[in-house]
Amino acid sequence: MKKLARYLKSFKKQVIIGPFFKLLEAIFELIVPLVMASIIDKGIANGDKSYVLKMGGVMILLGVLGLVFALICQYSAALASQGVGTKLRNDLFRHINSLSYKEIDELGTNSLITRITNDVNQIQLVVAMLIRLVIRAPFLVIGAAVMALMIDLKLGLIFIVVAPLVSAVLYFVMSRSVPFYKVRQTKLDEVSLITRENLSGARVIRAFSKQEHEKKRFNESSDEVADIAIRVGKLSAFLNPTTFIILNVAIIAIIWFGGFRVDNGSLTQGQIIAFVNYMTQISLALVVVANLVVIFTKGSASAARINEIFETESSVIEGNYASDAVDNNSNITNIGEAHNTTNSVPKIQFKDVSFSYHGNEEYSLEHLTVEIQRGETVGIIGGTGSGKTTLVNLLPRFYDTSKGSILIDGVDVKEYSLEALRKQFGIVPQKAALFGGTILENMRFAKEDATLEEIRKAAKIAQAEEFIESKPEGYNEVVSQGGKNLSGGQKQRLTIARALVGSPEVLILDDSASALDFATDAKLRKAIHENCEGMTVFIVSQRANSIKYADKIIVLDDGIVKGIGTHDELFDRCEVYREICLSQLSEEEVRR
Numbered sequence: 001m002k003k004l005a006r007y008l009k010s011f012k013k014q015v016i017i018g019p020f021f022k023l024l025e026a027i028f029e030l031i032v033p034l035v036m037a038s039i040i041d042k043g044i045a046n047g048d049k050s051y052v053l054k055m056g057g058v059m060i061l062l063g064v065l066g067l068v069f070a071l072i073c074q075y076s077a078a079l080a081s082q083g084v085g086t087k088l089r090n091d092l093f094r095h096i097n098s099l100s101y102k103e104i105d106e107l108g109t110n111s112l113i114t115r116i117t118n119d120v121n122q123i124q125l126v127v128a129m130l131i132r133l134v135i136r137a138p139f140l141v142i143g144a145a146v147m148a149l150m151i152d153l154k155l156g157l158i159f160i161v162v163a164p165l166v167s168a169v170l171y172f173v174m175s176r177s178v179p180f181y182k183v184r185q186t187k188l189d190e191v192s193l194i195t196r197e198n199l200s201g202a203r204v205i206r207a208f209s210k211q212e213h214e215k216k217r218f219n220e221s222s223d224e225v226a227d228i229a230i231r232v233g234k235l236s237a238f239l240n241p242t243t244f245i246i247l248n249v250a251i252i253a254i255i256w257f258g259g260f261r262v263d264n265g266s267l268t269q270g271q272i273i274a275f276v277n278y279m280t281q282i283s284l285a286l287v288v289v290a291n292l293v294v295i296f297t298k299g300s301a302s303a304a305r306i307n308e309i310f311e312t313e314s315s316v317i318e319g320n321y322a323s324d325a326v327d328n329n330s331n332i333t334n335i336g337e338a339h340n341t342t343n344s345v346p347k348i349q350f351k352d353v354s355f356s357y358h359g360n361e362e363y364s365l366e367h368l369t370v371e372i373q374r375g376e377t378v379g380i381i382g383g384t385g386s387g388k389t390t391l392v393n394l395l396p397r398f399y400d401t402s403k404g405s406i407l408i409d410g411v412d413v414k415e416y417s418l419e420a421l422r423k424q425f426g427i428v429p430q431k432a433a434l435f436g437g438t439i440l441e442n443m444r445f446a447k448e449d450a451t452l453e454e455i456r457k458a459a460k461i462a463q464a465e466e467f468i469e470s471k472p473e474g475y476n477e478v479v480s481q482g483g484k485n486l487s488g489g490q491k492q493r494l495t496i497a498r499a500l501v502g503s504p505e506v507l508i509l510d511d512s513a514s515a516l517d518f519a520t521d522a523k524l525r526k527a528i529h530e531n532c533e534g535m536t537v538f539i540v541s542q543r544a545n546s547i548k549y550a551d552k553i554i555v556l557d558d559g560i561v562k563g564i565g566t567h568d569e570l571f572d573r574c575e576v577y578r579e580i581c582l583s584q585l586s587e588e589e590v591r592r
């Protein structure tokens, strides 16, 4: 938790003012039993009504002032805790965005979501409690004990016996319940994972009639969280009755022994009442201390989970090549010029590239060596899991190669600034992802100042123009969450159009025509070929038809490069490619 203390720096004022006023309130609380004692001993005992009224007024004043002080503290606590939470959440979000896919895979998306929500909330609670109760509760325990001892040292011995007893009960409950809090956070990650899978895959689950199975899975996971909560609840339930039994026995002892001391004139009746009040204050404050221990334990588990994110550095360390050539919306083609590249240098070179995912012993891509010239179209084909997506993900450095290197315009991708590198790519991922906003806003994702004309051109190439214009609001049609109001094919065409806006130097279509019919897929490829001269295009597909006209085809099988060449070359000499073609194409199509 110490590492997160830096977030309190901006709230120094609140961290000082809050506890200060809470302390004043506690002091007033400690004075109240004394006022009460003097009302009983002087006012009531002597029948002095005006004294009772006067001191009653003092008590009301102390109460009102206490309330004002408590409100000031509460306000400071709210300001600081919400402020720390917001800042922490923003920093986490920024840091997570700076991580590469490798680290995000390792941490897990669901865990990241619970950390940025649930764990940050826990830290907010810690900050609020720090300001409101951390000084007040122990101060009340010590203060009430001291006040009681000052009234009567002998009777005060009861406090000396009671305090360790209550502390022992607290220790018993805490030491048994605290370990469960840490486990609970991990279990919450699991619930979050299942919830997310179920919400995003609701249609698939229904299509496979897996609702019951998923309900069972969710119930099991949430039962585990509930089990932990019940176990902790049972332990905590033990806390209150036990402390109150001890407290009441102590009160009986005070009245019993106090009675003798009143009889022999060492104590007054009012002082006995004050004693009882202090005893109650101590017990209540000790329960608050116990709750603080729980909150701080949960908080420290959350802080550790948050710090784990901050301590995770991106394995993708960017260089600074061409970074000055990039301004916010610069045309990507300028970067190529800034590199001072000539057409003699291949646009992209893979030099004996191998890659394995974190934790996987086997390579998902092995020994790929290939040169791709500017303006070439490259087809990547292979069965599921053969490494096609892996290959294209290495280009914009979503992952770094495990062995070998990749050069763009003759420069290692690791030497580029990430912005300069990624600005060169228009990427259409396998899963079409759109964002809330209008179609127009989605299309301007890569280039904020793209003109309507540019956007229309991109939509036309992507075969999206017709359906966009058929929408009631056209380009201003709102895309609902993730593009739910669009069909799979429409979403794919929009993501292709979005990638084309800004004319990237390299276009990557990762199985992004899978939801398009054959005729639209063919029109799309033709339009790209005719309108995007000089653009290097990667087409990842399992369909031989989609890649057979490519200048170069890379055939992958289980991460191994089975062949590189044109359709005709590969059909003649690459067994795997021939099999793919024969299983998908007619003889006429093969030779066309």
Ligand SMILES: Nc1ncnc2c1ncn2[C@@H]1O[C@H](COP(=O)(O)OP(=O)(O)OP(=O)(O)O)[C@@H](O)[C@H]1O
Binding pocket: 105, 357, 358, 360, 364, 382, 383, 384, 385, 386, 387, 388, 389, 390, 391, 430, 511, 542
């Ligand atoms: N994030 C990841 N973590 C661990 N392993 C992964 C990850 N992504 C892919 N893999 C593994 O790497 C291999 C290649 O996966 P990849 O996604 O590149 O295949 P693909 O050819 O694109 O498949 P598809 O056509 O089904 O999309 C597979 O065995 C897959 O299980």
